[in-house]
Amino acid sequence: MKVVSTESSQVLAARIAERLDVPVLGTEFSTFPDRELYLKTGETDGETIIVGSVVDSDAFVQILLLIDACDSSENTLVLPYAGYARQDRRFKPGEPVSARAVARALGRGVKRVITVNIHEEATLQHFQVPAVSVTLASALGRHILESDLRDPLILAPDKGAGAFAADVAAVGSWDCDCLEKVRLSGTEVRMEPKQIAASGRAVVLVDDIISTGGTLTIAAGMLYEQGAREVSAACVHGVLSSGAYARLIAAGVTGIVSSDTYESACSRITAADAIADAVRKC
Numbered sequence: 001m002k003v004v005s006t007e008s009s010q011v012l013a014a015r016i017a018e019r020l021d022v023p024v025l026g027t028e029f030s031t032f033p034d035r036e037l038y039l040k041t042g043e044t045d046g047e048t049i050i051v052g053s054v055v056d057s058d059a060f061v062q063i064l065l066l067i068d069a070c071d072s073s074e075n076t077l078v079l080p081y082a083g084y085a086r087q088d089r090r091f092k093p094g095e096p097v098s099a100r101a102v103a104r105a106l107g108r109g110v111k112r113v114i115t116v117n118i119h120e121e122a123t124l125q126h127f128q129v130p131a132v133s134v135t136l137a138s139a140l141g142r143h144i145l146e147s148d149l150r151d152p153l154i155l156a157p158d159k160g161a162g163a164f165a166a167d168v169a170a171v172g173s174w175d176c177d178c179l180e181k182v183r184l185s186g187t188e189v190r191m192e193p194k195q196i197a198a199s200g201r202a203v204v205l206v207d208d209i210i211s212t213g214g215t216l217t218i219a220a221g222m223l224y225e226q227g228a229r230e231v232s233a234a235c236v237h238g239v240l241s242s243g244a245y246a247r248l249i250a251a252g253v254t255g256i257v258s259s260d261t262y263e264s265a266c267s268r269i270t271a272a273d274a275i276a277d278a279v280r281k282c
């Protein structure tokens, strides 16, 4: 077994390989003058673990190219961050179900797919090969346990993240609650007024994705208005687009931690152990 990865998932891929005690294949990446992508990877053996988060269109193409480059072996696709998963419905006529389109394309040429906290589990069926989504809820919980926060309140910004927040809170038997978010557009959200037992507490906002940070910026404002002592944020996929990090810090969020499914300076939790366990179970 060997592990190979796209450019944007190389750190996580190396960690997975280390957990599995197998080699990582070096890959050469470049771009043709017309901006088409090129790659050349090393020699595969009977089984290849292809690791690539869909962080942008180039990453998506690199995954497709790697699957083809490894066509002589049995491939497991590890998709730590399944980009496009939030467009899992046709909200308006003429729109694609992007989550389905991406899953159908990436499920070809692989025997199975392992992803991490996919936005909606229902998307897994579109890969058309066996697909699982492993959760980092307990990894986030352990990270909070090891921090110096005493008796934190774990808070989901919406009902969709409620079960995830409950799993995080279970690690330390902490209090848990959820806000009520209404999404107005890709960049705008509204929070319904809700009284939270936040007064004097350290609150940790937890979510699967932080993208623009709009959701958590509004949530942090509400919590400080209600007397929270400090508000921090923890998520699985720290996309942090459009200046999200600075926006959250400016809103008084005291720390932002994410996993390495989307590699950044905030990636202080690794998905490698959960992914390696899932590979061993295949």
Ligand code: R5P
Pocket: 157, 160, 161, 186, 187, 189, 207, 208, 209, 210, 211, 212, 213, 214, 215, 216
């Ligand atoms: C949406 O339902 C997700 O769980 C996140 O809450 C959302 O992606 C966060 O987006 P943003 O950071 O742009 O508010």
